């Protein structure tokens with residue numbers, strides 16, 4: 001029977017591990033890690049995400065502060081603010097809320113965060129560490145996807161894993177994390193689709209992760225019997241949120257599948273908090289007991 005992989009169900013277990021580390025931190029260092037969310041301008045789009053962060057952090061025992069900057073602040077002034085946070089010992093992690101105004105270069109702003117305070121795991125150094133199998137923090141959506149896959153209890157050793165989408169913060173990190181667990185990984189992208197090879201790759205997948213942003217790109221008939229299907233895509237169709245996989249037909253074939261909404265999404269804020277605690281321990285030269 002097909003089992004649904006719901007982020008909310010897994011979040012509790014991850015939070016248990018985070019709480020253990022937080023009580024160890026309180027015992028040893030007598031403080032709570034602090035996450036600063038930096039937002040440029042009043043961004044309606046990210047308000048909800050900031051509130052969710054704040055509630056999750058405070059519920060766990062992580063201090064969360066919003067630093068609101070004016071819309072017309074220059075890139076240089078923003079980087080100066082980030083540098084102040086980098087040098088502030090009471091701040092352990094920083095997240096830049098999207099979107100940034102058009103006059104700013106995202107990569108420049110992100111890479112001005114000290115890599116050990118990179119709450120989202122998107123700094124160049126941290127992406128490089130992922131290649132070297134030495135990541136302490138990693139992109140939240142990617143680690144949420146892996147957490148869901150691992151929650152199935154299926155050993156990935158030698159499994160055929162196919163990742164559709166190769167973006168820097170989702171598809172590529174997911175592929176590296178799967179590789180780290182000894183899966184045989186194929187990464188598909190627009191070139192694979194245009195060549196007409198997407199179907200043949202997807203049909204081989206014992207583990208399928210899709211992160212493209214195209215509704216119903218993957219029909220259920222392509223899904224291998226018994227596959228684990230992780231649909232990261234978010235699309236609006238006729239006023240409804242759907243993923244990249246045709247859920248109704250895919251669930252007839254998959255052994256485990258994420259619903260959209262309700263799959264990967266609800267786990268990403270918890271994984272952000274996992275990164276905050278990992279970043280704290282990294283700064284103190286300690287390891288988490290949970291990874």
Ligand code: NAP
Nearest residue numbers: 141165166167170189190193211212213232233234264265
């Ligand atoms: P992105 O940067 O636009 O990357 C999309 C990737 O899909 C690219 O690698 C692109 O290939 C590939 N692609 C495009 N059309 C394709 C096709 N027809 N067949 C195969 N591959 C194709 O997007 P992203 O930031 O990775 O996000 C992907 C999806 O995840 C979006 O729907 C986004 O909203 C969603 N998302 C979900 C969460 C969550 O928490 N659930 C979080 C963040 C994002 P090329 O590189 O060759 O162009």
